[in-house]
Every structure is written in C-alpha cells, then in structure tokens.
Amino acid sequence: MHDMVEKLLIIGATSVIAHETAKCFAREKASFTLIARNKDKLDIIAEDLRQRGAEKVLEIIMDVNEVNRYESVLRQAVDVMKGLDIVLIAHGSAHDQHVCEKNLELVTKEIQTNFTSTACLLMLIADFFEQQKRGTIAVISSVAGDRGRRAQYLYASCKAAMTVFLQGLRQRLYHTNIAVVTIKPGLTDTPMTAHLKKTKRVILFAKPAVVGSGIHKAIKNRKEEVYLPWFWKYIMIIVKIIPEMIFKRMKF
Numbered sequence: 001m002h003d004m005v006e007k008l009l010i011i012g013a014t015s016v017i018a019h020e021t022a023k024c025f026a027r028e029k030a031s032f033t034l035i036a037r038n039k040d041k042l043d044i045i046a047e048d049l050r051q052r053g054a055e056k057v058l059e060i061i062m063d064v065n066e067v068n069r070y071e072s073v074l075r076q077a078v079d080v081m082k083g084l085d086i087v088l089i090a091h092g093s094a095h096d097q098h099v100c101e102k103n104l105e106l107v108t109k110e111i112q113t114n115f116t117s118t119a120c121l122l123m124l125i126a127d128f129f130e131q132q133k134r135g136t137i138a139v140i141s142s143v144a145g146d147r148g149r150r151a152q153y154l155y156a157s158c159k160a161a162m163t164v165f166l167q168g169l170r171q172r173l174y175h176t177n178i179a180v181v182t183i184k185p186g187l188t189d190t191p192m193t194a195h196l197k198k199t200k201r202v203i204l205f206a207k208p209a210v211v212g213s214g215i216h217k218a219i220k221n222r223k224e225e226v227y228l229p230w231f232w233k234y235i236m237i238i239v240k241i242i243p244e245m246i247f248k249r250m251k252f
Contacts, residue, residue, distance in 0.1 A: 005055050006030040007081045012091025014041040020212025026052035033058045033077035064091050064117040070124055086219060087125050089118050089139045094155045114158035119165055126169060129178045138181040138219050139166055146236045170224060179222035185211050186232035
C-alpha cells in the first residue's frame, strides 16, 4: 500500500464475519469506516476495534437499500479518512426459502439486499478506485451460489449473480492496480445460520474467526477467488459435476 496505515471501508460491519476480519486489520493499526444499520451493535464493534489498535474508526448508520445515500457516504469516508485502500462488502440477508415463496414483496427485498445494493455500491467504488488508480475490492459471496438447491435457491441465485458480477468487474479492472476479491465462505457458525440443524453437519461449520482470518489473508494477498475454509473448493467441485438428472432428485 501507498501508506503504512491501511484505510478500510466495511459495509455490513456488524456481521460476525466482518467483525472478525476487521479485528485482524485492527491489530495492524488500520483505520476504518464502518457502515451498518444498528447503532448499538456498531458502537460496540467500533470500540472493540479501537481497543485492538485501530488508528481511527468512523461510524456511519445506513441501510444498504438507501441507494440515494451511497455517493455522499463514500465521499464522507474518503474525506474523513483522507483516502481509501480497501472496501469489504459483507452485508446480506437469508430469509427462509419457503416464506419467500409465498411473499413476493420479500422476494424483491431479498434480491435488493443481496445483489442490487452491492452491484450499485460496486459501480461507485470501482469508479473511485479507477480515478485513484489503486485499491482492493472484496465482497463476501457464498459457496451457495455455485449451485441452486431447493432449500435456498433465492439466496443462492443472488450470490451466483454477485460472483458473475465480480468476474466481469475483475476483467474490467484487469489493466489497473485494483484487485477484486471474491470470498466464498461455506457454512459458518453465525446468527445467519442459527436456524440450521448442525447435528449431522457440525464438522462443516467453520468458526467465524477462521473465516475472518482467511478473508484478511485473501485481501492482503489480493487473491481473485477464495473458498473458506479451503476444503469447500473441493466439496463444490463435486457438487457442481453431479448431473442435473441426479441432482434434482437429491434432498440436501
């Protein structure tokens, strides 16, 4: 980086995985702009990062579906921090698939939160980094986007769309000094997965700190696409090659 102190913008900063990732950067004395909806949670995380060594922490309360605020918030982060090196987009929602099937308004909201908001943010951020001629963009997608399953195909399709979007953005920015990092966590023990039965699959559930450390490493190394933990890459290779005529009969 151009400077000893890395300046991060984290959108969805109250997510458990985002917090674990931020802890790794805080130990390196980074500065943060943290964006989330819940002020009480954000205050706790901001103070935690200060205690861990963060140089400066700016908090901004925003719902990611407030598209009209994106430009001013990005400008505020850059002005207060006097620059920007890394953006991590970590927000998302995962309503029950069966509930979504009976509620079209919720379907629209899920797509807006999990794909449209991120796509709009990335257009602005990519333009800013292009003008700056450097930067790192990291987005949390999911292994779920590698193949649609009956249990979560709305959420999975949003993540699949985001993965493809990031591939296109990476190609667009190939001749610049801007890295685009696609992060694909597998099952992680967070509030978002609290409703899932872990008895038979407990071995597959990663600790958030493990995933956060992996994201930190991927960002620092400017990786293109990373599965976390690493074994999900091989699980998903197997899942993807199952013929459709067999896959559609499967119940996982």
